[in-house]
Amino acid sequence: MSLIYNWMYYIASGGLILIGMYIILVKTNLIKIIIGLNFIDTGVNILLVCIGYVKGRTAPIFSTSRINPTNVVDPVPQALVLTAIVIGVAVLALALSIAIKVYEHNKTLNVTKIRGLKW
Amino acid sequence: MDRGSIKKWLKAPGKMGQKYSFWVVYFCTGCGIIEIPPTITSRWDAERFGVIPVATPRQANLFLITGYVSVKTLRAIIRTYEQMPDPKYTVGFGSCPINGGMYWDSYNTIKHLDKYIPVDGWIAGCMPRPESIFIAVTHLWTMIDKGMATGYIKYREKYKNYRKNQEEALGKLEWPPLYPVGDKNE
């Protein structure tokens, strides 16, 4: 059980990435692909966060003097993920708006039927 | 043959040249073409009189019309005659250009060629022998000496009449008059 407990975050993030990939590889609906993309995004974020945490250390917030500066976690991954979430939202919004435009233009969201740039 | 006489040469070189160098454009409309080849080739050799055939009326000064003249060919005859440079001489060969010959009652044959263009000499016969061309040529020599071969001058002077005759026979001619016709030149 400790195995699952220890590797829970990795399993979750891997699972999310795999699901996202599956969606992207198999599904033909553009909205679904975008959702898959978001799955991957989330999975990668979780992965980054859980890699960035070292067991037994604390957050680098020097609120009390007891915290040893050598005993803190590197804050960069978390900050990075925070940014990535924002970027992910922006990408999602952009992708969705493109999807809307694609739909307006082609009257379909099925990527196999959109043949404007294909031979 | 007085081609060698220097005296005459010096007097009027142009006239001498006219006499002894007839460049002929043959207009073989009907009969008569058979008589021409022996005349200009080895059998009778017209070249010894300075007579050679040329291809275009621009270079010619002797116009030889052999055989009958139909209405259709009259057009070409007039055109050819007008394109020849002065001084030029015309010889009708055979009876048909003179008076229609055996086609005297044909609806489509010109009976009197000299109504349409001036003719300096006639060779009668049907057909005349090739030698008669030489007789005509020597006659022309004497005529040129005496100043009698003046067909081209006559054509210029009486062009209005000739043109009228031509248009009577052929209808309106496509080409403009060679010499001015009209009231102002009367």
Added chain:
Amino acid sequence: MIIKVISIIVLPLIALIIGFFFLGLSRKVIARIHRRYGPPISQPLIDVIKLINQESISHGKLFDMGVILSLAGSVILVLFIPFGGIAPLATSGDLLVIIYLMLLAPLGVALSGGEAANPNVSIGISRKMMLALGYEVPFLFSLLAVMTWYKTTSLVEVVKAQQSFLWAIFYLPLPAVAYFMILPAMLGIRPFDIVSAPQEIASGTAVEYGGRYLALTTIQHAFHIFIDIALFVNLFLGGGNLLTFFVKMLVVFLLGLFINAVFPRLRIDQAIKYCWKWPAILALVGLIIARII
């Protein structure tokens, strides 16, 4: 200097007399080969006098200027080609200049005839050009053979080198033969008179010429005969003094005339193919020999 000026004046006159003599002779000789009596030798002169006194037609300024250019171009060529050792302008132009000056005459005729706006003229010009393309190949090969052999481009030097020892025809027989084979083509006489075929295209470029135009063209033809044959004599037969030069020219001319008298006319494509076949091969072999030795 005075001698030079006199020779500049006299030489074209001599060339004119010889040219007219050749013209008359050709008519007489051909007549005799045809078993005719033939006209007197002075007949071309009579013709020219008649033509000068005859009226003519003109199609425009270029029609006149082209004929004048053609004759003038031929006249000055005489001054560049040594005639019996006399060449007043040989120091002003060599063989290359002569080759190019030979252009002026056909160019003038072509321009003049072009303005005449007669399709027969155009056909004649196009045939003349094509024939020229045909005979220029062996002509240039044989000229180059001579120039390569004597290592000079000056015609006077070529003649001088031949007079000191053997004539070029003994060293370079093949180019000489090739040149001789195309001589009728250069002169535009049978079997290469397709250019001015009277029966087909009404004497080609001369179709609109009459009177003085034809007279100048005839004079130009006389010069042309003189020039082409004099060039042959200078290149291959070693020049000579005035008398021997004339005799050599006469021999070459008569030999060419015999060919002229008995052959029928070649079609233009046959003429081109002929020129590019035997004369060209002969001259090329001669040139290779001259280059290697």
Added chain:
Amino acid sequence: MQLITILVVSFLGAGIVYLTGKFSGRVRDISAVLVSLAVVILVGLAYNQKIYTNFYSLPFLNLSLSLRLNYLSWFFAIIVAGIGFLSILFSLEYIKDYQGVGFYYFMMLFVNAGMLGIVLSADFLSFYIFWEMMSWGTYLLISYKGGKAVAAGLKYIIMSVAGSLAMLFAIVSLYASYGTLKFSSLASLLQIASPGYILFLLLMFVVGFGVKNAIWTLHTWLPDAHAEAVSPFSAVLTGVLVRMGMYGFLLIMYSIVGLSLLHKLGYGLLNFNYILCWIGAITIVIPTFTALLQNDSKRLLAWHGIGQGGYMVLGIGVATSLGIAGGILHTLNYAVCGALLFFVVGAIEHRTGGVRDLNELGGLIKRMPVTFIAGLAGISGLIGVPLTNSFVSKWMIYKTLIMENYPFLAFAAFIGTWGTILSVYKFLHNIFLGQLPEKYKDVKEVPLTMQIPMILLSLAIILFGILPGIPLKVISGIEKSFGVEPLSTTMFGMPKEIGELNLINILAVLLVAGIVVYLIFSLSAKSRRVNQDDNYAAGLFVPRGKYQYSARFYDQAYRIIGPYLHDVVDDFYYWLVGKSKSSFQIVRQIYTGNINTYALYILLFLTLLIFVKLGWGL
């Protein structure tokens, strides 16, 4: 400073002309003429000066952009400026009815400025920069008319870029080897280089410049480009722009590598110069005879542009004093004749509504006499009729070929001249002579601004034909800078030790003979002026305009030589294009256009990366 002024005036002038075009068309026209005239004057003032300036030092690579002026660059600069000015002048009326005139003037001036930059630059970096400016500007100008012209422009730019890349390769290699790109320092540094390296350099540069100068096998862009460009620009193309390749040849072969080094390349007959000569000879013969078959007037002239380029390559390939001088002189002469002939075609196009088909024209001498005289002068110059300019240069080339014992090369040059005569006569005849078609009855002579360039160039043809000493003086200066024994010339031809050529004597006797003949002509019986339709037609009267022979002027010759003149090189390039297209088709299969597939590719690639990483880890 003077050189910078020239470049600044020409580049800035182009911009100013474009900007003024936004406000007023008339001001734009005037300012375009003024700018190009200013450039001519500035270049002319720089005659006989030796200048070297560093105008910009790059902060990296230890390179600097520099300019220099010597006889060679001045010679080419004056041609560029002169032809540029005349073509701008010619454009004024010609280009009026087109769209985007401001852009046209801008590009014309820009390309001119680029060419000036090429000839004035003193190191390969600035040379390359200006070279690319010129190439791309040319591309835009060739495609200016749209339609077919776009394809022609594409063909040009593809070949041009290929050539530029070859050149860039050589330049980079030079920089890697010597660390400098200055012509003067490279010239001394290369003297100790191995022959193999120099051969490599020359090969690369020959490809680069050969595309521009259209030597055989690299020529196929030229006919299309010349035919489809607007006529004033075709004049610039054929006379000047293409000859930038010639400048490059002279620069690399004689200015940088040098004559003594060239002689060491190869042994026996297999040396660089001899092979270049043969390429030149082939470039003469095949294109001039191909020109025989053309019925499009501009295409015909374009093929001649290639052929005359062959004479220049042949001349400089022989590498004698006479030959190099002949090659350079022919560059000038062809620039004059070629530009003039394209102006003539432009004038015809302008008046007949863009008709270029030779079979549709005819008889225009009656309507456009000035243009006819210009055309006559142009073709005489192109042929090299004595007393016109090309005669001297061709004479020099022939003479040196014969004296150097290359009779076969001389034969190729001679027979090329005959091909030229035939085809340009057809050009003149079918446009100006013969019967005037009814539809061109009301054609008028071109306006004065179009006549002036033609008249000036015609005069130049005659002037340089009688006084070849003028350009030859500059050329002997060029040869001195090459280290070749400079050619000593007289004003009217050649001194005795070089050969027999005295043009003033020829002119004098021709004039005297002409006057005598004219006297005979005018004293004999007068002639009657007749109309054009009064023509011998076997006794018939043929109405005006129906009595013309021009279609397939050399049909019999065409039948004999036509099959051998197929442009195999062009076919080869098209074959290459077809083959590469089919091979790229395979690559194209990968891109299905489905997002899923691309995602799969990404995934596969990541997997590959992981495996690679794991493999390294082990």
